[in-house]
Amino acid sequence: MVASSFLRKCLTTLAGLLLLSFGSLAASQIEDQTEQFFRSGHTNNWAVLVCTSRFWFNYRHVANTLSVYRSVKRLGIPDSHIVLMLADDMACNPRNPKPATVFSHKNMELNVYGDDVEVDYRSYEVTVENFLRVLTGRIPPSTPRSKRLLSDDRSNILIYMTGHGGNGFLKFQDSEEITNIELADAFEQMWQKRRYNELLFIIDTCQGASMYERFYSPNIMALASSQVGEDSLSHQPDPAIGVHLMDRYTFYVLEFLEEINPASQTNMNDLFQVCPKSLCVSTPGHRTDLFQRDPKNVLITDFFGSVRKVEITTETIRLQPDLGNMESRYKKEWMDEELMEPLKYAEQLPVAQIIHQDWSGHHRIFGIPGASKHFSVIMIPSNTLTFSEQSPLSWRARPQVEDHCR
Amino acid sequence: MAAALPLVLFVLLLLGPVGRGHAEPPRDSLREELVITPLPSGDVAATFQFRTRWDSELQREEGLSVLLKADRLFHTSYHSQAVHIRPVCRNARCTSVSWELRQTLSVVFDAFVTGQGKKDWSLFRMFSRTLTEPCPLASESRVYVDITGYNQDNETLEVTPPPTTTYQDVILGARKTYAVYDLLDTAVINNSRNLNLQLKWKSPPESEAPPVPFLHAQRYVSGYGLQNGKLNTLLYNTHPHRAFPVLLLDTVPWHLRLYVHTLTITSKGKDNKPSYVHYQPAQDRLQPHLLEMLIQLPANSATKVSIQFERALLKWTEYTPDPNHGFYVSPSVISALVPSTVAAKPVDWEESPLFKSLYPVSDSSSYFVRLYTEPLLVNLPTPDFSMPYNVICLTCTVVAVCYGSFYNLLTRTFHIEEPSTGGLAKRLANLIRRARGVPPL
Numbered sequence: 087m088v089a090s091s092f093l094r095k096c097l098t099t100l101a102g103l104l105l106l107s108f109g110s111l112a113a114s115q116i117e118d119q120t121e122q123f124f125r126s127g128h129t130n131n132w133a134v135l136v137c138t139s140r141f142w143f144n145y146r147h148v149a150n151t152l153s154v155y156r157s158v159k160r161l162g163i164p165d166s167h168i169v170l171m172l173a174d175d176m177a178c179n180p181r182n183p184k185p186a187t188v189f190s191h192k193n194m195e196l197n198v199y200g201d202d203v204e205v206d207y208r209s210y211e212v213t214v215e216n217f218l219r220v221l222t223g224r225i226p227p228s229t230p231r232s233k234r235l236l237s238d239d240r241s242n243i244l245i246y247m248t249g250h251g252g253n254g255f256l257k258f259q260d261s262e263e264i265t266n267i268e269l270a271d272a273f274e275q276m277w278q279k280r281r282y283n284e285l286l287f288i289i290d291t292c293q294g295a296s297m298y299e300r301f302y303s304p305n306i307m308a309l310a311s312s313q314v315g316e317d318s319l320s321h322q323p324d325p326a327i328g329v330h331l332m333d334r335y336t337f338y339v340l341e342f343l344e345e346i347n348p349a350s351q352t353n354m355n356d357l358f359q360v361c362p363k364s365l366c367v368s369t370p371g372h373r374t375d376l377f378q379r380d381p382k383n384v385l386i387t388d389f390f391g392s393v394r395k396v397e398i399t400t401e402t403i404r405l406q407p408d409l410g411n412m413e414s415r416y417k418k419e420w421m422d423e424e425l426m427e428p429l430k431y432a433e434q435l436p437v438a439q440i441i442h443q444d445w446s447g448h449h450r451i452f453g454i455p456g457a458s459k460h461f462s463v464i465m466i467p468s469n470t471l472t473f474s475e476q477s478p479l480s481w482r483a484r485p486q487v488e489d490h491c492r
Numbered sequence: 493m494a495a496a497l498p499l500v501l502f503v504l505l506l507l508g509p510v511g512r513g514h515a516e517p518p519r520d521s522l523r524e525e526l527v528i529t530p531l532p533s534g535d536v537a538a539t540f541q542f543r544t545r546w547d548s549e550l551q552r553e554e555g556l557s558v559l560l561k562a563d564r565l566f567h568t569s570y571h572s573q574a575v576h577i578r579p580v581c582r583n584a585r586c587t588s589v590s591w592e593l594r595q596t597l598s599v600v601f602d603a604f605v606t607g608q609g610k611k612d613w614s615l616f617r618m619f620s621r622t623l624t625e626p627c628p629l630a631s632e633s634r635v636y637v638d639i640t641g642y643n644q645d646n647e648t649l650e651v652t653p654p655p656t657t658t659y660q661d662v663i664l665g666a667r668k669t670y671a672v673y674d675l676l677d678t679a680v681i682n683n684s685r686n687l688n689l690q691l692k693w694k695s696p697p698e699s700e701a702p703p704v705p706f707l708h709a710q711r712y713v714s715g716y717g718l719q720n721g722k723l724n725t726l727l728y729n730t731h732p733h734r735a736f737p738v739l740l741l742d743t744v745p746w747h748l749r750l751y752v753h754t755l756t757i758t759s760k761g762k763d764n765k766p767s768y769v770h771y772q773p774a775q776d777r778l779q780p781h782l783l784e785m786l787i788q789l790p791a792n793s794a795t796k797v798s799i800q801f802e803r804a805l806l807k808w809t810e811y812t813p814d815p816n817h818g819f820y821v822s823p824s825v826i827s828a829l830v831p832s833t834v835a836a837k838p839v840d841w842e843e844s845p846l847f848k849s850l851y852p853v854s855d856s857s858s859y860f861v862r863l864y865t866e867p868l869l870v871n872l873p874t875p876d877f878s879m880p881y882n883v884i885c886l887t888c889t890v891v892a893v894c895y896g897s898f899y900n901l902l903t904r905t906f907h908i909e910e911p912s913t914g915g916l917a918k919r920l921a922n923l924i925r926r927a928r929g930v931p932p933l
Contacts, residue, residue: 140813178566185566201562210812259813261877428586429579440767440786441737 128242128283131392132235133158133168136217138249138258140174145329146320148176149190150248150290150336152198157343158244161391169220169235171207173249173259183327190332190340192324206233214264221245222275239280244288244389248336251291253314254299270300277303284377286389290335292317295371307354307377307384311335311361312368319367334366348391354381521545522630524556525846527670529638530691535569536601536613541846543594545580555627555675556635559619560597570600594846614690623687626675633675635689636845640668652690656680661844664851665706665832665859706731706830707738707789711823711865715800718873721748724798725824725865729789731831736858737767737788738828740797744781744821746774747804747872752783754800760793776804803872811874818869826865829858 135158137151155170176188177199188199207216219225220235237243249256255263276282287308289297294310301308311318311333320330321337332340338361346352358372358381374381525541540556565571574596579589601618616622626633636659637651655671656679662668673680673687681687708728715721727738744750752771757764768786772779789795835856851859914933922932 184563186562261813429581429589430586435739435768435786437737437739437786441788 127240128388129240129397130238131163131167131242131244131389132237133163133244133246134171134220134235135168136171136212136245136247136249138173138212138247138256140259142174142176142179142181143329144174144249145176145188145327146332147248148172148174149188149198149332151246152188152203153190153196153332153336153340154246154288154343155203156198156200157340157346158390161343161346161387162348163390163392165202165204166232167392168204169206169233170204171212171217171220172205173209173212175209181328189324189327190337192322192331194324194326204232210259212259214258214262214268217258217264218268218272221272221281223279223281235281237281240283241281242284242286242389243282244286246288246290247297248290248333251289251293251297253293254296256289256291256297266297266300269297270302273301273306274303277305284388288339290318290333294318298373301373301376304376305378306373307381308373309357310371311366313371316368335361335368335370338365343386343390346386346390348387350385350387352386354384354386357386522627523632523846524627524630525632525634525636526556526559527636527638527845527847528689531600536618537598538601538618539596539598539847541594541596541850543592543846545590545592555625555630555633556623557627558621558624559615561619561621564619565597565599567602568599569602570598572596572598596850612690612692614688616688623675623681624685625681630676634845635673635675635687636670636847637673637689637691638668639671640666648693650692652692653680653687659845661848662832662834662853663848664861665830665834666703667834704730707736707826707828707861707863709824709826709863709865711868713821713868713870718803718871720800720802721870722798722800723748723750723821723868724796727787727789727795727797727826729791729793729795731791733791734831735788735790736828736831737786738826740785740787741825741827742781742783744774744783744801745819746776746778746780747806747819748781748801748821748870749774749804750781750783750799750801752799755783755797756799757785757787757795757797759790759795764788764790764795803870805873805875808875808877811877815874816871818871821868821870823864823867826863828861828863830861831858832856 133155135151135155137147139147151170151172155168158168159165176182177186184194186199187194187197190196190198207220220233223235225234235243247256249258251257254266257263273285273287276285282305284305285307287298287301287306289309290311291297293312293314293316295313298306298308298310299314312335319334321332321334323330339357342357342360354374358370361370363369377384521544523541523543525539525543527539527541529537529539531537540560542556574594576592576594576596578592580592582588582590601613623635637655639649639651639658651671653673655673656677657672657674659670659672660667661670673689675681675687706729708730710726710728712724713721714724723742723744725740725742727740729735755769757766764787766785766787768784770782770784772782774781783799785797787795787797832853851861853859918933925932
């Protein structure tokens with residue numbers, strides 16, 4: 087009996103030990119999985135897409151930027167998190183045989199302009215100063231929200247630039263350049279202001295690799311379409327439109343991105359292989375020494391998509407307790423809108439008086455027999471009012487007859 | 493254009509209160525309207541109007557907005573957009589206001605493009621889609637088709653589906669008839685939820701010239717060179733016997749320096765003195781010129797208002813990246829009370845269609861119209877921006893060639909250098925040569 091009870095005890099303790107070990111194994115597996123879930127460390131995604139070229143023959147740069155915009159939107163980044171800068175309007179250019187469209191494939195297969203494109207900086211607003219202000223956040227207070235890069239220290243930012251470039255510079259709109267040193271300093275300012283978690287910089291210009299040579303801030307990964315001394319070439323012209331539609335590197339990047347969906351596990355190493363020399367004629371380059379994670383662990387959707395992550399916290403957060411107060415405050419503000427005195431018409435130019443005075447005072451050359459002498463003052467319908475500062479009718483100054491400038 | 497197809501589609505979406513006798517409009521109301529007008533040349537003019545009285549902005553996704561697709565709308569000969577914002581009284585005493593936003597889009601479809609040369613048109617052919625349902629937020633949503641002159645019988649044209657009601661009114665001084673389609677009426681949008689308005693011509697319409705409006709205007713820049721120019725505005729009064737005054741407002745940017753002493757107004761070859769002139773000179777880089785005048789246009793005449801200007805040279809950083817494109821001069825605004833041929837009675841603005849209030853009428857003899865002339869593109873004297881680069885290249889070349897060679901001549905000294913005696917191999921070779929009797933190296 088003693089032996090059997092002892093045996094039973096041994097068995098139970100053994101079973102208990104085995105269960106414990108299995109449990110801990112399972113728990114550690116779950117921990118590993120949750121660890122994987124949080125491995126990228128970012129909670130939101132932003133994109134800054136810049137086309138720096140003006141004029142009709144640079145159609146391909148606008149098409150490049152719009153195709154990246156389209157992919158990024160399709161993979162989930164909303165317009166509020168995309169800053170799109172296009173230096174010229176190709177869709178409504180008078181030389182565009184198909185207005186309101188920008189094509190990326192010949193025979194007009196794919197219209198990357200779409201129905202819902204939102205351009206934040208357009209035409210003359212795309213300057214080096216505005217670009218650097220967007221990146222560093224030093225923006226005048228009157229800038230609308232859609233023109234700001236409101237990133238924080240947990241944001242992954244994708245920066246895509248295209249245009250004409252050279253060894254160490256990128257040309258903006260035929261009148262100014264940004265150098266690789268300025269760009270590196272801007273990224274360092276962003277790092278010191280904690281404006282990004284990780285940054286992916288892609289550039290499609292001639293000698294693009296020179297633009298990322300000078301980066302020195304951590305957590306930046308850079309890709310370029312050509313090395314120093316090489317030109318990036320354009321892909322294919324379209325005979326109907328008459329210009330080259332896309333650049334080669336971005337064309338193949340677009341094809342690569344078309345196969346990505348928000349759940350795909352493709353990593354950055356695949357993106358590095360995208361355009362080999364046989365297709366691109368130039369040698370694409372990349373730089374990962376400033377990046378802390380291994381590129382094979384970095385998902386494409388970490389930068390191109392907007393996969394939201396949830397952070398679990400064990401602290402208690404107290405929300406605004408008293409909603410009743412807020413309502414009464416709102417009503418009070420509403421009531422204050424009641425004006426003290428009713429609004430009335432602004433002063434109108436007395437056309438009738440002027441005409442009449444003119445006619446009685448001067449001997450007019452044209453006697454118009456049938457003309458009526460009763461001209462009424464220009465009136466607005468009776469139940470509307472005009473404020474004196476806003477209605478064009480009240481721009482008229484008072485009729486100062488003595489101020490005639492003749 | 494080929495095949496004149498007068499097609500006026502007025503689509504008016506009016507959202508109004510249910511009770512007709514309601515005096516005060518509800519605070520939140522959206523009215524949508526589409527007015528389609530056929531032009532005698534065969535083109536079709538369509539005007540969309542959306543009027544909202546909001547305290548906050550709302551999105552429209554159904555109703556007439558489905559017709560607003562960019563790829564069709566930009567295949568037009570002409571389009572124009574307008575946004576009007578104004579405060580309106582919320583109550584009779586007008587102690588509180590709400591804001592009214594009115595958005596207008598006018599397009600003219602080329603009949604040749606839309607109808608392949610035929611004068612028939614349909615909503616689907618013009619916009620590549622049809623109306624499916626009214627906007628759920630709209631209190632009024634209507635389409636008006638201008639069938640003036642053809643409404644008595646079905647012999648000249650046929651509009652399908654047949655309109656339930658017609659609307660007659662005096663618009664722009666002429667009596668017009670419209671076929672009305674109310675999208676909120678369930679009989680119009682039937683079970684198929686598909687309203688494709690079509691117009692077919694039974695007998696070809698007589699081609700007539702479009703009726704010339706009583707007031708129209710044109711503006712252009714004349715002169716040559718990049719120093720001076722002349723800004724001309726032509727105002728046409730085509731009324732046969734009535735003269736009326738117009739108010740002409742010009743806002744000219746500061747870099748066109750106007751000479752106001754050269755302002756001349758001529759009608760029928762004779763000088764026409766304006767009844768009132770107001771001029772506010774420009775300040776460089778601060779404000780533009782403001783020139784406003786009240787001109788009496790004689791009947792059946794063309795009045796030319798011209799003023800000379802000089803073009804200013806801007807600072808080199810103020811030029812745009814494409815300065816040879818030119819700089820824009822905003823259009824002149826012409827406001828007038830144009831006498832109408834038909835007496836119109838003033839109506840309640842809330843009940844009448846939106847397009848009627850584009851040309852308000854306060855008494856029966858005239859209607860108010862505000863015209864905008866075309867904007868102008870003016871070239872300013874543009875410096876050659878490649879000159880700094882050229883100068884640097886040329887100067888450096890000249891300095892290098894001239895001064896450099898002169899410097900070399902002055903500072904270079906020559907000294908004789910002894911040739912080296914040569915190494916061991918040379919001495920051996922010389923030995924062998926001496927033995928052979930050949931002169932040494």
